[in-house]
Amino acid sequence: MNSAVRDIIILSPIGDIDSAVIESLGRNLGRRFGLATETVVLLNNLDFALDTGRNQYHSTPILSELAGRAPARAVKVLGITRVDLFIPILTHVYGEAQLGGRACIVSTYRLHPDAVAPTITSNERLIKESVHELGHTFKLRHCPDRSCIMHYCRRIEDVDHKSNRFCRHCRVLIDDELKRAGLKEPK
Secondary structure, eight states: OOTTOOSEEEEEEESSOOHHHHHHHHHHHHHHHTOEEEEOOOOSOOGGGEETTTTEEEHHHHHHHHHHHOOTTEEEEEEEEOSOEEOTTSSOBSEEEOTTSSEEEEESTTOSOOSSOTTSOHHHHHHHHHHHHHHHHTTOOOOSOTTSTTSOOSSHHHHHHSOSSOOHHHHHHHHHHHHHTTSSOOO
């Protein structure tokens, strides 16, 4: 993609992420947010975030690194990794975002297909969680509507249950935020 393009979402694979997965994610996120996407590797190694006692990676310091390394043309940056993420108060997270900030991250580690929902693909789950985390960067909070993509998910079944769309209320909030940021034309 042309590096002169502004107002883009940077997709930043960290580690070995299938290029077809990144391409699919880019298409979906581009349509959902009405912004161009570009793939740029910003981090090669997450050892700085490894908690050896838990054998997991603390996602918050990763967000700081991603935000600090994001090119000026990036409105948002989404890190995609395969490692197991956590924040100290939870056993694991599917992703984390800077609320109203620039960076978010998702992990495929716990999003793989399973016996609970064998027809749901890890790619579908990754798209849902990516939209969810990007929603947080646009100031959206968790939604009480269980079918809304912004609903908080404790278990993989929760991810599968929610739709891949914003509820009407969250759609208004995201549209307003995109307009406020000059990323969407007012109607």
